[in-house]
Amino acid sequence: MAMEKTFNAAEAEARIFEAWTNSGSFRAGANAKPDAESFTIMIPPPNVTGALHMGHAFNNTLQDILIRWHRMRGFNTLWQPGQDHAGIATQLQVEKMLAAQGNAGRRELGREKFLEKVWEWKGQYGDTIVNQLKRLGCSCDWERNAFTMSGAPGAPESDQSGNFHDAVIKVFVDMYEKGLIYRGKRLVNWDPHFETAISDLEVENIEVDGHMWHFKYPLAGGETYTYIEKDEDGNIILEEERDYISIATTRPETMLGDGAVAVHPSDERYAPIVGKLCEIPVGPKEHRRLIPIIVDEYPDPTFGSGAVKITGAHDFNDYQVARRGGIPMYRLMDTRGQMRADGAPYAEEAAKAQGFAKGDAFTEATVDAINLVPEEYRGLDRFEARKRVVADIDAEGLMITIEDKKIMQPFGDRSGVVIEPMLTDQWFVDAQKVVGPALDAVREGRTKIIPESGEKTYYHWLENIEPWCISRQLWWGHQIPVWFDAEGNEYCAATEEEAQAKAGAGVALTRDPDVLDTWFSSGLWPIGTLGWPEKTPEMEKYFPTDVLITGFDILFFWVARMMMMQLAVVDQEPFHTVYLHQLVRDEKGQKMSKTKGNVIDPLEIIDEYGADALRFTNASMAAIGGVLKLSKDRIQGYRNFGTKLWNACRFAEMNGVFESHSGSTAIPTATQTVNKWIIGETARVREEVDAALEAYRFNDAANALYAFVWGKVCDWYVEFSKPLLMDGSDAEKLETQQTMGWVLGQCLVLLHPIMPYITEELWGLMGTRSKMLVHADWPNYAAADLVDAAADAEMNWAISLIEGVRSARAQMNVPVGLRIPVLQLDADDAAKTALANNETLIKRLARIEGIDSVESAPKGAITVPTAGATFALPLADIIDVxxxxxxxxxxxxxxxxxxxxxxxxxxxxxxxxxxxxxxxxxxxxxxxxxxxxxxxxxxxxxxxxxxx
Incomplete structure (x- = not known):
């Protein structure tokens, strides 16, 4: 049955993927040679709520290229797939679903019933992104698909196959017992909508229109000082008596929690009042708090007034100043971002707090209990409280000015509400104690980060690491395995029974309601998916893994934490290479966003152009460290590349190549110059592709294959082979058919890791095969053995002359269809032989009317030099110069x-x-x-x- 005119990707892709799956082509170890070396890639687990976007498509294309390449080379490969349970995102989706259905909400249902709904949702929608990755052609071992909540209490039978939950709980307990995990009070990003701490990665900083309010903080007791301001040359430009210090803030509602005012040690303007007290201009006058004026390196003397209010419980920079200076930190808001309504009357709390300004010792526990919100602000939303505070200060005449200002404001990426820095009790990993081995692994070269700039970022983050907040105030996730008795004593254990045994019979215990941050569980991804803590065959065979391919943005959040966790738990680096890439942007280099309307949907691209075109585009733009610009024109161009290959195979079929080739992969014996040449070129590109993939230069591999398949094979070889196929002797024809069949087959093999669908389809059409292309043997022939120097020189000479004439014609704007004369000025013997052997083709492909030998070029001719010869094009009478x-x-x-x-x-x-x-x-x-x-x-x- 003759080949179709075009490759129908929409029909073929689903059929081919099903054939791969049914034959077990992607299983771990499939196609492995005896005693083969293993090659393992762990997929960065997408959120179970996720849908395929261009970042996924790019990232997974590169992983699949490496896996398919190693599998064809006979490695014992495993591409481990799976999904992250995505605490906040999943909880949000289920709450939205319940609301849309008119059902009771999370709090009305209670924890147990709500988690049942989450598992139901996961069973119905959780495989969405898995199915989308399959459409891209990803050859993961899908039978081993993992989930970071597998084996958790309450999980349905379908999610009880793995023991990931057991691994997470064991690691927590072990680290707790080693003193690496503790509970403490620190400042965290707080999402008032979800009422939970969140990670930095879940915070989106957006520039918005805001205000900077400038207020007077009166000095205690009406004291005054001489305020002197100087210019750069030291000349006095302002001198006046003041009874206040000027403060600027973008968040007036947090003034109620101020613990101090800080100025830079070098700021001479405030030297007379350092160590003195000033009054916070908010709250009942008779109970106004006094706070000290201190020095710290943090304030910038050139910005604003140079004086900064320190609100340690509601600002990350202030928190560090407060810790350095022993300044009390007062929490002003509840979990919903409303001004606290609990506690004693304001006067009593203010009186307690007042002592700290006078140097009393304090502890975080006692300060946390103090509510410094006056009665008139209690229960107000923070932004409503801001309006009231500003109005009250202005009414008292203590406002200096309001400045319109662009400010960077943190928003929850899922809730869309403004994030509040909040001082809360959380669980932390003492990262300082586990970071050393992770740093040493990269410094000593056991793990390499590509590009090298990633290493600098890695060092910077890990050398300045803070305690890692691992608790979240959610219900969906791994519940923290710690129980408390009535006195607040902690009992950490894998099960409640073990905790009870530690506490003693009859002691009432309550489990910590919080769950673990998903970065904690996904930090165990390499060992958790391979069956640890059991000594499984998979752990023995596939760990440590080989290459991690991921985005630059999660180098710290995930990559570094996997390094720390695996080294802390099993004392091994989880991978030897980390390949980092940038965000996929649009063709202008802009970040894709729905608001800009420049989002490219990979599934729509696959529908329109096929998965192979998208994959080849991804590979071609994957320069190490490069900006990833994606355009539909580029994708269409690579779809055309697939069509070019398809048409070359159709040409081969129509010229008896499939019948003569019979699916053989043996290198043919060639006597004809053009056949010797193309065999040598095939060997060259094989070496080029292998070298590029070995060095993770995916773009170089793609570009080499593009140039070879389109240029050398589809254009030059197909054209040069036509005389032999149509007019050659039976022996010449058979040799050329066999050579063309072998060369096209090698094109399919070499292209397969990048373009798996069209190559698999053509592989099956070209002849009887012993196995599918996905398991075909990767070649290892060498250019040194297959390049014929004479044939190489002759064919490249002919191509050079054709290209030279074509280039000159294009530059001079010679009409495309016009045949022109060419003059030969001189030529050595090799050039004469090459011309004689290929003159007919040269004339046809360069649109030459005839080639005449002359001693010198006439006026109006332009020269076309080639190796060993010079030609001229007499164009004076052909174009209007x-x-x-x-x-x-x-x-x-x-x-x-x-x-x-x-x-x-x-x-x-x-x-x-x-x-x-x-x-x-x-x-x-x-x-x-x-x-x-x-x-x-x-x-x-x-x-x-x-x-x-």
Missing amino acids: DAEKARLSKVLGKLEKELGGLRGRLNNPKFVASAPEEVVEEARENLRLREEEEGQLKAALARLEEIG
Whole structure:
């Protein structure tokens, strides 16, 4: 049955993936040679709530390329798939579902019933992204699909196959007993909507219109001082008596929790009042609190007034100042972001707090109990309280000015509400105690981070690491295995029975309601998915893993934590290489977002162009450390590349290649120059692809294959083979059919890791095969053995002449269909032989009317040099030289103006320093392309000068 005219990706992809799955092609160890070395990749587990986006598509394409490449080479491969339970995201989805159905909410249902609903939701929707990854062609061992909550209490039978939950609980208990996990009070990102602590990665900082309020903090007892302000040269520009210190803030509602005012040690303006007290201008006058004026390196003397209020319980920078200076920290808000309504009347609490300003000792526990919110603000939303505070201060005449200002405000990426820094009791990993081995692993080269810039970021984060908050105030997740008695004593154990045994019979225990941060459980991903703490065959065979491919943005949140956790638990690095990539952006280098309307949906791309085109695009733009710019035009171009390969195979089929080839992978014996040449070129590209993939240069592998398949095979070899296939002797024809069949088969093998679908389809169509392409043997022939120097020189000479003539024709704007004469000025013996052997094809492909030998070129001819020969094109009577000069000069003039503007922007330090990185990169790329165009235009003009 003859091949279809085109490859129907929509029909073929589902059919081919099913065939791979049914044959067990992706199972761990499939196609492995005896005693093969293992090769393992752990998928960065997408959220169970997730849908495939371009970042997933890019990331998983690169992983699949490596897995398919190693599998074809006979490695014992495992690509471990799975999903993260995504605490906040999943809880949000289920609460939305309950609300839409009109059912009772989370609190009305209670914890147990709500978790039943979550497991039901997971069973119904949890495989969405898995099915989407399959559409991309991802060859994970899907039978081993893991889940970070498998084996958890209450999980249905379908999620009881793994023991991930047991691994997480065991690690917590072990680390707790070693003193690596503790409960304490620290400042965390607090989401008032979900009423939980969240990680930095779940905070989105957005620039918004805001205000900076400038207030007077009166000095205690009406004291005054001489305020002197000087210019850069030391000249006095302002001198006046003041009875206050000026403070600027974007969050007036937090003034109620101030513990001090800080100024820089070098700031001479405030030297007379350092150590004195000032009054917070909020609350009942008779109970106004006094706070000390202190020095610290944090305030910037050149910003605002140079004086900073320190509210340690509601600002991360202030928290560090408060800890350094022993300043009390007062929590003002409840878990919903409302001003606290609990506690004693304000006067009593203010009186307690007042003692701290006078130097009394304090503890976080006692300060946390103090509610410094006056009665009139209690229970108000924080933003409503802000309005009231500002109005009250203004009414008292203590407001200096209000400044309109752009401010960076933190928002919860899922809740969309403003995040509140909050001092709360949480569970922490004492990261300082476990970070050392993770640093040493990279410093000593046992784990390599690509690109190298990632290592600097890794060192910076880990050398300045803070305690890691691992508790979340959610219901969906691994519940913290700690129980408390009535006195607050802690009993950490894997089960309630073990905790009770530790506490003693009859002691009433209550379990901590919090759950673990998902980064804690996903930090155990490599060992947790392989069956640890059991000594499983998978642990023995596939751990440590090999390569981790992930986004630069989670280097700290996930990669570094996996390093720390695996080294702390099993004393081994989890992988030897970390390949980091940037965000996938649009074709202009801008971040994709729904608001900008520039989001590209990978599933829509697959529907329109097929998975192979998207995968090849991903590979082609995967330069190490490069900006990832995706455009539909590029994807369409690679779809056309697949069509080019398909058409070459159709040509082969119509010329008897499939019948003569019979699916053989043996290297054919060649006598014909063109066949010797293409066999050598195939060996060259095999070595180039292997070297590129070994070095994680996916773009180099893709570009080498593109140039070889489209250029060398589909264009040159197909054309050069036509005389042999159509007019050659039976022996020449058979040899060329066998060579073409082998070369096209090698194209399919080499392309398969990047374009698995179309290559698998063609592999089956080209002849009888012993196995599917997914398990075909990767070649190991060498260019040194297969390149025939004479054939190589001859064919490359012929191609060079054709390309030289084509280039000259294009530059001189010679009509495409016009056949032109060519003059041979000189030629050595090798050139003469190459011309004689290939003249018919050279004339046809370069659209040459005839080739005549002459001693010198006539006026109006342009030269085309090749190795060992010189040719000339007499164009004076063919083109209008003056018109061409005028046309090219006009284009060049316009281009030079554009270049001037681009160079001016890029030479401006302010533009380079302040413009977004993607804008600067786009300007540089634009300049490079325009300079290339300028060079081509100047070369064309120079050639026109030859003509006259």
